[in-house]
Amino acid sequence: MINMFDLHADLALAIQGHQNEYDGAVLRNHWLPIWQKGGIGWTAAASYFGGEEDWETMKDTILLVKNDIKESGLKQILTPADLDENDPCTTVVMTIEGMCGIKKDPEDSVQWMYDQGNRIGSLCWNDENALATGNDGDPARGLTDMGRAVIRKMNQLHMIVDVSHANEKTFWDILDMSELPIIASHSNCKRKCFVTRNLTDQQMLAMAEKGGLIGMNSCEDFISEDPDLQDADHLAEHVLYMADLVGLEHIACGFDFGGYYYEEDTGKDLFGPWQAQNFIDALMRAGLSEKDIRAIAYGNAMDFLRKHL
Numbered sequence: 001m002i003n004m005f006d007l008h009a010d011l012a013l014a015i016q017g018h019q020n021e022y023d024g025a026v027l028r029n030h031w032l033p034i035w036q037k038g039g040i041g042w043t044a045a046a047s048y049f050g051g052e053e054d055w056e057t058m059k060d061t062i063l064l065v066k067n068d069i070k071e072s073g074l075k076q077i078l079t080p081a082d083l084d085e086n087d088p089c090t091t092v093v094m095t096i097e098g099m100c101g102i103k104k105d106p107e108d109s110v111q112w113m114y115d116q117g118n119r120i121g122s123l124c125w126n127d128e129n130a131l132a133t134g135n136d137g138d139p140a141r142g143l144t145d146m147g148r149a150v151i152r153k154m155n156q157l158h159m160i161v162d163v164s165h166a167n168e169k170t171f172w173d174i175l176d177m178s179e180l181p182i183i184a185s186h187s188n189c190k191r192k193c194f195v196t197r198n199l200t201d202q203q204m205l206a207m208a209e210k211g212g213l214i215g216m217n218s219c220e221d222f223i224s225e226d227p228d229l230q231d232a233d234h235l236a237e238h239v240l241y242m243a244d245l246v247g248l249e250h251i252a253c254g255f256d257f258g259g260y261y262y263e264e265d266t267g268k269d270l271f272g273p274w275q276a277q278n279f280i281d282a283l284m285r286a287g288l289s290e291k292d293i294r295a296i297a298y299g300n301a302m303d304f305l306r307k308h309l
C-alpha cells in the first residue's frame, strides 16, 4: 500500500453526517478505519461554504472541525515541522472552501481562520461573493478589492490560496497578484474532460511556472464526459497528460470523494476514501514508476507545504 495525501476532503460534511452517532471524535470513530483501509495517510479537512452562509455559520462550522480533530486526537499540520513522510497516521490540515461569510473586516477574518488552524483556503465556491467570483458567476467579474485584501493577508500568513472553483477571471487575478504559489486542490484537465471546473492548458502552465500544485479530482463528472470512462484508469490519463504538459512535480491528489456524504456503493471504483488505492493501481497500470507514484500520492504535496507554509 502507498499512503496518500488528499488535498480536498469535505470533512465538515463528513463530521456533520455522523454527529449523532458519537460523542465528538467522529473522525476517529467513523472515518479513521476507512482512511486506513484506503491508505489515506494525510488529508485536508475542508469546511465548505457554498454562498449562503454568514460569518457566524462559518465560524461554527470551522470550530466543529477544529474540535473534532482535537477530540479525535489526530495530528494536525500547522507548520512544516508537522509534515512527516514516515508517519502516515492520518494527519489533517484544515482548509476552507469558499469564504462567502466575509463581508467586512477581511484581514481580521483571515487571521481568525488561520488562528483556528486553517492553512489552505479558496475565496469562493461556485458562487459570486464579496471577495471573488466562482464558476457560476459573471465571467467578466473576478477578484474584488476586498478579495485582494484577503489574498494579501493570506500571503502574509503563508496560508495557501486555492483556486479550484474560481472562474477564469478570478483565477488570473489571483495568479497575477499572489506572491506565493497557488494550488488548485481539486481540478483536472479541461482537454481531457470539458467542464468549467477543470483547468485549461494555459492555466496549468501558468500555475506550474509559479511553482503551483494541482490535485487530481475523482469526481466522475470531472474525469470524463462519457459515463463509461469515469474511473481511476481515466483519471490516470489526466495525470499522464498533465505530467507531459507541466511536469509531474506539479501533480498531487485532491479526490473530493463523494463518499464523504453519500456512503452507498455507487459501482464506481474511486467514489470513497476506502477505494483510494485503486488510483495507485491505475497509475501503475499507466506505467508510472513507484518513485513517480509516490510523488503524486504524497511527496509533491509534502514538498509544496514544506516550502510554502
Ligand SMILES: [Zn+2]
Residues within 6 Å of the ligand: 097, 164, 165, 186, 256
Ligand atoms: Zn469543491
